[in-house]
Amino acid sequence: MTHTTRVSLEPAWILHQHPYRDSSLLLEVFSQEYGRVGLIARGARAARSRWQSQLQILRPLALSWNLRGELGTLTGAEPRGRVVMFPGRQVLCACYLNELLLRLITRLDPHPELFSAYEQAVDALADNEEQALRLFEKRLLQALGYGLLLDHEYDNGQPVEEQGLYEYHLERGPVRREQANPDGLFLQGSSLLSLHRDELQDVRSGREVKQLMRAALGLYLGARPLRTREVLRQLSSLSRNAPADMATLSPNSPAG
Amino acid sequence: MSGSRLIGRLIESLRCLPGVGPKSAQRMAFHLLEYNRDGGRQLAEALSMAMEQVGNCSECRTLSEQTICLLCSNDQRDRSLLCVVETPADVQALEQSTGYRGVYFVLMGHLSPLDGIGPEALGLDLLEARLASAEVKELILATNPTVEGEATAHFVSEIARAQGVRTTRIAHGVPMGGELEYIDGGTLSHAFAGRQEV
Numbered sequence: 001m002t003h004t005t006r007v008s009l010e011p012a013w014i015l016h017q018h019p020y021r022d023s024s025l026l027l028e029v030f031s032q033e034y035g036r037v038g039l040i041a042r043g044a045r046a047a048r049s050r051w052q053s054q055l056q057i058l059r060p061l062a063l064s065w066n067l068r069g070e071l072g073t074l075t076g077a078e079p080r081g082r083v084v085m086f087p088g089r090q091v092l093c094a095c096y097l098n099e100l101l102l103r104l105i106t107r108l109d110p111h112p113e114l115f116s117a118y119e120q121a122v123d124a125l126a127d128n129e130e131q132a133l134r135l136f137e138k139r140l141l142q143a144l145g146y147g148l149l150l151d152h153e154y155d156n157g158q159p160v161e162e163q164g165l166y167e168y169h170l171e172r173g174p175v176r177r178e179q180a181n182p183d184g185l186f187l188q189g190s191s192l193l194s195l196h197r198d199e200l201q202d203v204r205s206g207r208e209v210k211q212l213m214r215a216a217l218g219l220y221l222g223a224r225p226l227r228t229r230e231v232l233r234q235l236s237s238l239s240r241n242a243p244a245d246m247a248t249l250s251p252n253s254p255a256g
Numbered sequence: 257m258s259g260s261r262l263i264g265r266l267i268e269s270l271r272c273l274p275g276v277g278p279k280s281a282q283r284m285a286f287h288l289l290e291y292n293r294d295g296g297r298q299l300a301e302a303l304s305m306a307m308e309q310v311g312n313c314s315e316c317r318t319l320s321e322q323t324i325c326l327l328c329s330n331d332q333r334d335r336s337l338l339c340v341v342e343t344p345a346d347v348q349a350l351e352q353s354t355g356y357r358g359v360y361f362v363l364m365g366h367l368s369p370l371d372g373i374g375p376e377a378l379g380l381d382l383l384e385a386r387l388a389s390a391e392v393k394e395l396i397l398a399t400n401p402t403v404e405g406e407a408t409a410h411f412v413s414e415i416a417r418a419q420g421v422r423t424t425r426i427a428h429g430v431p432m433g434g435e436l437e438y439i440d441g442g443t444l445s446h447a448f449a450g451r452q453e454v
Contacts (some may be wrong), residue, residue: 079442082445085406090368098370165267227369227370
């Protein structure tokens with residue numbers, strides 16, 4: 001026996017949407033209390049849809065739905081807070097966050113703490129994009145149960161020191177080393193500690209932590225590459241001779 | 257169901273059209289067979305010719321059976337104005353209701369990173385080359401006012417700025433005959449921010 005769950009005005013964000021049948025949309029939603037939910041928005045693509053302007057990515061929404069089985073039916077959508085238009089670059093970074101959630105979180109698995117991390121990350125994209133992305137990645141790994149050990153060595157429990165050099169063994173943690181070799185994943189103690197304290201101010205720790213996160217997420221993402229990464233790569237190669245905003249996308253795109 | 261494999265196949269094929277379910281497909285099939293065989297033959301011929309011959313215009317990327325579409329090859333059009341739109345249907349909409357005399361560039365979509373649609377799929381390299389030729393004096397952005405459409409417009413405007421081309425964006429605002437009370441907040445805030453001297 002499946003019973004119908006009725007959800008009313010739940011804080012949520014749309015991660016992605018696909019056209020469904022003639023005039024409907026299939027929404028992938030990330031909600032505060034219910035985690036990821038797949039919802040059908042009937043008639044949302046019709047010319048007179050009342051939802052037409054609401055149902056978009058990167059808009060804080062309050063959604064209502066009925067759920068029976070795996071896919072729900074959207075019954076209401078209201079804006080939650082003022083509409084903020086993101087500049088193009090932040091849209092791509094936010095799409096990267098959305099893709100991570102779609103790839104790593106299963107439907108109907110509640111993650112309220114990750115929901116607030118997502119809202120913080122979207123807010124923080126405008127100030128410090130790299131930091132916002134890395135901290136969200138850290139919280140995502142924690143929420144999945146794969147949180148990174150950052151302040152102790154995994155074998156002997158010694159605290160990580162600012163000045164030390166560490167080799168990071170994925171799924172275990174850091175080990176102190178005298179010198180780096182090209183095969184391993186090496187970080188300064190200061191980089192590990194700044195990620196531990198949620199502050200990634202300097203360029204070096206930003207770069208080292210990005211490599212660490214890329215390797216750590218890679219374990220769970222599997223062989224299929226992230227599409228947002230490919231699009232960022234194309235944009236940066238297109239803009240190789242362009243100044244200003246786009247050129248900063250290369251050579252290291254922010255999305256890892 | 258109908259006792260004929262050909263009719264069954266025709267009904268099944270008609271269902272690939274948007275808005276056509278099994279019942280309407282059946283009605284269409286029987287209508288053509290019973291009352292309008294000539295119309296059906298014409299449809300079949302037009303369909304097969306269009307499917308074989310229509311490609312993309314090498315200049316604006318819109319759908320056309322010519323290498324360069326009629327709009328792009330029309331010497332009455334002002335080639336210093338270039339309007340960027342998402343779909344061929346947008347070109348039709350603008351042609352029917354505005355007095356625009358410039359030419360178009362059709363992206364055939366918008367940036368959609370999660371679907372893997374990036375600058376290559378949108379032909380932004382072609383647009384960049386077009387702008388570099390210095391023929392275009394003004395680029396008019398007419399992508400849809402959605403999050404992805406705005407992001408697309410942002411990157412297109414970056415390309416134009418790099419080439420030193422003046423870029424404008426079509427206005428967003430209150431629809432004609434609309435009432436402020438019933439307009440969504442996003443449109444209203446855009447309309448308010450973009451107010452003009454009268």
